[in-house]
Amino acid sequence: MHRHGYKGRKFGRERDQRRALLKGLATSLVEHGKIETTLPKAKELVRYIEKVITKAKKGDLHSRRQVIAALSTQAAAFKLVDEIAPQLTGRTSGHVRVERTRLRIGDGAQMAIIEFVDELKDAPKVATKEEVKA
Numbered sequence: 001m002h003r004h005g006y007k008g009r010k011f012g013r014e015r016d017q018r019r020a021l022l023k024g025l026a027t028s029l030v031e032h033g034k035i036e037t038t039l040p041k042a043k044e045l046v047r048y049i050e051k052v053i054t055k056a057k058k059g060d061l062h063s064r065r066q067v068i069a070a071l072s073t074q075a076a077a078f079k080l081v082d083e084i085a086p087q088l089t090g091r092t093s094g095h096v097r098v099e100r101t102r103l104r105i106g107d108g109a110q111m112a113i114i115e116f117v118d119e120l121k122d123a124p125k126v127a128t129k130e131e132v133k134a
Contacts, residue, residue, distance in 0.1 A: 055067050
């Protein structure tokens with residue numbers, strides 16, 4: 001059987017497990033800014049997260065709901081839309097980079113770090129009324 005036109009990696013998982021894996025990896029990347037995983041998973045995550053970031057940069061209600069659906073938690077989705085996406089407006093694509101790191105001890109799998117290309121700044125903390133009074 002030929003492989004022509006079959007996009008994406010299967011990872012030895014069924015479709016719903018594959019989707020859950022990518023959702024979890026994307027959520028972790030948004031929450032932590034940098035994660036380490038195997039090289040094939042990182043390369044597949046690039047395809048997934050680039051599309052989610054593009055939707056987050058648009059920022060309207062429909063796009064926001066699509067981002068919420070693409071990530072595991074609403075908190076991660078809000079962080080991507082409200083904090084990270086505005087810092088990535090200077091780029092049209094290529095928001096994340098994959099860098100090979102080491103071979104995993106147990107099975108010799110090639111590991112990689114996936115991170116945002118631009119240096120992300122933390123959002124300024126909004127002072128609450130109690131903090132202002134103190």
